[in-house]
Amino acid sequence: MKARSSRTLDTLDTALRRSATVRAWGTAGIVGVMLVLYLIQAGLAAAGLLSTSAPYFLQATPLILGMALLLFEIGLLRWLRSDRWRSAMRPAAVAINTIVECSVPTIAMVMAWYGGVIPGYAAPVLPPVVAYTFFIVLTILQLRPWLTALAGGVCAVQHAALIIAAYLALTDEAERVFPLMLYLTFPVLIAMIGVAGWFVTARVRSYVERATLERDRRHRAEADIDAARLIQRGLLPKRDASIAGWSIAGWSRPADQTGGDYWDWSALPEGKVAVSIADVAGHGIGPAIVTAFCQAYARSALHHSQRLDTALCEMARRLVRDMPTGHFVTFAVALLSPNDGRVPFLSAGHAPSLLVRAGSGDAVALDADAPPMGVFPEISFDDVPVLDLAPGDSLVLLTDGFYEWENRSDELWDIDRLVASARRHRLLDPSRMIAAILADVEAFVAGAPQLDDLTAVVIRRVAA
Amino acid sequence: MGLGAAMHRSAVVRTWGTLGITVAGLLVASVRIVTEGFIYDGTVLILMLGTLAFEGSVLAQLRRADRTEAPSTRLVFVQTIFECSLPTTFLIVLWVYGRIAPPPLLVTPAIMSYSVMVMLTVLHLRPWLTGLAGLYCALQHGALVAVAAWRGDLAESQLGAAVLSTYPILLAFIAAAGWFVTTWVRTDVEEAVEEAQRVAEYEGELAAAGTVQRGLLPRTPPTLPGWAVSGWSRPAEQTGGDYWDWTEISDGKVAVSIGDVAGHGLSPAIMTASCHAYARSALYHNQGLDLALSEFAKRLARDMPDGRFVTHAAAVLSPNTAEVPYLSAGQAPSLLVRAESGEIVAIDANSPPLGFDPDVQFDGVPTLAFGPGDALMMITDGFYEWENGDGEVWGIERLTESLGRHRQLEPAEMIAAVLGDVEAFVAGSPQPDDLTAVVIKRVAS
Numbered sequence: 001m002k003a004r005s006s007r008t009l010d011t012l013d014t015a016l017r018r019s020a021t022v023r024a025w026g027t028a029g030i031v032g033v034m035l036v037l038y039l040i041q042a043g044l045a046a047a048g049l050l051s052t053s054a055p056y057f058l059q060a061t062p063l064i065l066g067m068a069l070l071l072f073e074i075g076l077l078r079w080l081r082s083d084r085w086r087s088a089m090r091p092a093a094v095a096i097n098t099i100v101e102c103s104v105p106t107i108a109m110v111m112a113w114y115g116g117v118i119p120g121y122a123a124p125v126l127p128p129v130v131a132y133t134f135f136i137v138l139t140i141l142q143l144r145p146w147l148t149a150l151a152g153g154v155c156a157v158q159h160a161a162l163i164i165a166a167y168l169a170l171t172d173e174a175e176r177v178f179p180l181m182l183y184l185t186f187p188v189l190i191a192m193i194g195v196a197g198w199f200v201t202a203r204v205r206s207y208v209e210r211a212t213l214e215r216d217r218r219h220r221a222e223a224d225i226d227a228a229r230l231i232q233r234g235l236l237p238k239r240d241a242s243i244a245g246w247s248i249a250g251w252s253r254p255a256d257q258t259g260g261d262y263w264d265w266s267a268l269p270e271g272k273v274a275v276s277i278a279d280v281a282g283h284g285i286g287p288a289i290v291t292a293f294c295q296a297y298a299r300s301a302l303h304h305s306q307r308l309d310t311a312l313c314e315m316a317r318r319l320v321r322d323m324p325t326g327h328f329v330t331f332a333v334a335l336l337s338p339n340d341g342r343v344p345f346l347s348a349g350h351a352p353s354l355l356v357r358a359g360s361g362d363a364v365a366l367d368a369d370a371p372p373m374g375v376f377p378e379i380s381f382d383d384v385p386v387l388d389l390a391p392g393d394s395l396v397l398l399t400d401g402f403y404e405w406e407n408r409s410d411e412l413w414d415i416d417r418l419v420a421s422a423r424r425h426r427l428l429d430p431s432r433m434i435a436a437i438l439a440d441v442e443a444f445v446a447g448a449p450q451l452d453d454l455t456a457v458v459i460r461r462v463a464a
Numbered sequence: 465m466g467l468g469a470a471m472h473r474s475a476v477v478r479t480w481g482t483l484g485i486t487v488a489g490l491l492v493a494s495v496r497i498v499t500e501g502f503i504y505d506g507t508v509l510i511l512m513l514g515t516l517a518f519e520g521s522v523l524a525q526l527r528r529a530d531r532t533e534a535p536s537t538r539l540v541f542v543q544t545i546f547e548c549s550l551p552t553t554f555l556i557v558l559w560v561y562g563r564i565a566p567p568p569l570l571v572t573p574a575i576m577s578y579s580v581m582v583m584l585t586v587l588h589l590r591p592w593l594t595g596l597a598g599l600y601c602a603l604q605h606g607a608l609v610a611v612a613a614w615r616g617d618l619a620e621s622q623l624g625a626a627v628l629s630t631y632p633i634l635l636a637f638i639a640a641a642g643w644f645v646t647t648w649v650r651t652d653v654e655e656a657v658e659e660a661q662r663v664a665e666y667e668g669e670l671a672a673a674g675t676v677q678r679g680l681l682p683r684t685p686p687t688l689p690g691w692a693v694s695g696w697s698r699p700a701e702q703t704g705g706d707y708w709d710w711t712e713i714s715d716g717k718v719a720v721s722i723g724d725v726a727g728h729g730l731s732p733a734i735m736t737a738s739c740h741a742y743a744r745s746a747l748y749h750n751q752g753l754d755l756a757l758s759e760f761a762k763r764l765a766r767d768m769p770d771g772r773f774v775t776h777a778a779a780v781l782s783p784n785t786a787e788v789p790y791l792s793a794g795q796a797p798s799l800l801v802r803a804e805s806g807e808i809v810a811i812d813a814n815s816p817p818l819g820f821d822p823d824v825q826f827d828g829v830p831t832l833a834f835g836p837g838d839a840l841m842m843i844t845d846g847f848y849e850w851e852n853g854d855g856e857v858w859g860i861e862r863l864t865e866s867l868g869r870h871r872q873l874e875p876a877e878m879i880a881a882v883l884g885d886v887e888a889f890v891a892g893s894p895q896p897d898d899l900t901a902v903v904i905k906r907v908a909s
Contacts, residue, residue: 019648026644030637037633122623125571127630130638133579137641140586141648177568181496189576192485196583199481203474203587204649207656214659221666228730234769235738285673285703285730292737293680299763300745318744324676 152194358392598639803837
């Protein structure tokens with residue numbers, strides 16, 4: 001619990017740092033542009049193209065202040081980039097930073113006032129007064145509502161002080177032009193900008209905090225799902241099946257983090273081996289849970305039943321109770337005996353499976369013997385068909401992810417292409433054969449994303 | 465919530481803000497009118513009332529509009545132009561009425577209100593709009609300066625066109641700063657919205673997984689003569705590692721199980737699905753709990769990832785039979801409460817949890833003898849390890865005491881009462897682990 005909240009704070013700090021860095025860059029950038037414009041103006045004046053009555057001292061003021069501000073922001077950026085960036089984010093540091101920036105317009109006006117070419121009444125309302133807003137607006141990016149309010153307050157107080165000083169300096173009533181109350185409307189408006197800014201910043205911060213929180217939640221959900229995927233992958237066979245007279249390979253790749261496909265083999269009494277493939281409708285975590293119990297039921301039922309049909313009937317009965325509404329599973333299983341080419345094979349909704357003859361290259365597509373499981377509590381089989389595999393013959397089980405994969409022209413790598421591919425590669429080792437079929441479909445779709453899980457099993461009869 | 469909805473809400477909020485500021489301004493103006501007489505020919509008052517009416521109509525339009533979509537570009541554009549025109553209108557009125565003339569006219573507080581208006585556009589979250597507002601303000605002020613210069617009003621003054629034209633230039637820089645800030649603010653908002661959507665997607669998936677997992681729990685308790693059974697489970701998150709189950713085995717016998725896969729969240733949920741299926745099959749196919757649990761252990765050891773384990777206990781009920789075979793692999797304690805005396809026996813586990821050793825062996829199956837009204841509570845550690853705000857666990861003693869007090873209740877009510885006790889104890893501290901309880905009670909047939 002503790003670790004979690006400190007991580008949230010950590011990411012929030014990072015967000016604050018990023019925003020503060022952006023702000024410093026923005027300030028430096030805009031001040032830089034101002035300086036460039038100013039230099040152009042000064043150049044034009046020097047060339048006599050622009051007349052200016054201000055004395056040299058007043059002309060230099062914006063240049064000096066602009067340069068100072070630029071250096072200040074560059075220093076701040078270096079601080080934010082260093083290892084000690086956290087100290088630059090302390091409230092005291094950002095407050096001082098803000099106060100310094102907000103003093104720039106005041107200093108500019110005071111210097112202009114001392115320059116003395118401006119009518120007295122205008123001294124506290126010279127152009128830099130507008131620049132107060134500039135600094136207040138930019139504090140929004142510090143994401144601290146109090147800081148924006150502070151900026152407004154600091155600017156308003158400085159300006160009010162300047163007004164009172166200037167007003168008192170004007171002893172002649174006629175020179176004052178504006179009543180004091182009118183002058184003081186300026187700091188009131190500046191304070192209002194601070195209040196509006198506080199409000200804006202509070203809203204922006206709430207968004208940043210929410211993003212941080214949600215990101216944290218997302219990371220935890222992702223970790224949860226990643227762990228679940230590992231568990232699900234762990235349910236796939238970890239060792240190759242070994243049974244005399246047979247060579248077996250299986251392969252599975254989910255489309256997203258967790259999938260609804262699996263293949264399995266289990267050793268049964270009397271040295272037999274059951275090899276199965278299944279496809280649970282849908283992807284995501286729901287189907288991952290379904291595959292877990294489906295596989296467990298299949299293993300138990302195959303172990304306890306001597307016949308495939310009774311095993312599948314038991315599975316179907318159990319699955320229909322546990323299966324969420326609208327879900328189903330297609331399942332096919334082959335029962336191998338050592339050095340015996342006769343293979344009982346049953347499929348509940350899983351089709352086609354391919355029986356590829358090594359010699360002739362003939363391929364037979366095997367249909368399903370019953371509907372998928374999970375829908376009807378009772379399924380029945382007339383008998384258990386027995387395939388006869390000669391040495392070199394292959395039984396290829398795969399899921400529809402292969403032959404329903406579309407290329408970018410919405411063309412399917414259909415069953416005809418699958419059959420052709422299986423026939424072409426029938427002499428390869430089972431694992432190479434799967435790789436070759438996968439290479440064929442991937443060449444066909446040419447980079448179109450895999451939308452469905454892919455699982456394939458090749459069972460090859462080998463000479464004893 | 466999408467970006468559009470965020471923009472809509474933001475627009476509503478800022479319009480309320482503008483209304484608030486205007487009302488405050490009206491109050492100030494009223495006070496000044498009372499104390500100093502009618503100044504500016506009531507211009508301020510009229511402008512403020514006009515603003516009030518305008519912002520009110522914007523608010524009405526926003527309320528009518530679709531809340532999930534950003535306010536129309538036309539609306540925010542008109543609003544911005546209206547607001548940014550207010551200072552200029554005010555200055556022109558002053559000028560026309562001859563109250564004050566340039567150059568002082570051009571440095572009245574109105575130049576600050578331009579900035580207020582630009583600031584408020586930030587909340588529209590449209591960078592171009594803030595930039596436009598700033599530029600429009602700069603242009604208006606620049607136009608006033610130009611007109612004054614053209615009329616020759618500035619010729620005599622030290623506050624000449626060169627100084628006065630600096631105001632619009634600085635306003636243009638505020639436009640740039642505002643555009644910049646709004647761009648980043650919008651990025652932040654977009655990020656928040658995007659994260660929220662992704663989290664919602666994940667949580668939808670987790671919720672779907674929770675539905676699948678809940679589907680594995682019994683929908684009804686078993687009914688067999690002489691017994692009343694009830695079970696209840698609530699995961700700490702959407703999915704959990706606890707389960708309970710019952711299954712008919714043979715001769716009308718019913719096996720009742722409880723299990724707890726270490727950890728909670730999604731990974732144990734997948735394991736519970738395997739446990740549920742293996743346990744059902746093993747109990748069905750084996751005569752005797754010891755054989756069933758041995759088979760269960762063997763299959764689990766293959767599927768359990770390293771370091772994970774499951775505790776599992778099962779009891780086999782026969783119709784009208786007081787003797788109950790009971791076996792526990794690491795699941796402890798189960799509590800047998802005697803109806804008469806209120807005595808409570810804590811029943812230990814018969815073996816370590818499953819998942820480590822594929823070849824668990826049991827020395828036969830102990831049986832529990834139930835008198836009428838006696839009850840067996842099988843319960844997961846989520847109950848007695850739940851801490852209150854002071855870090856104090858509820859503990860087995862409190863559980864035992866609670867069970868003793870509620871021993872006369874029906875199974876379902878007993879679980880509810882025990883849950884009520886633990887929840888009263890923790891006083892609102894969040895449930896850290898999955899909770900599952902099963903009560904088996906011998907009733908007169």
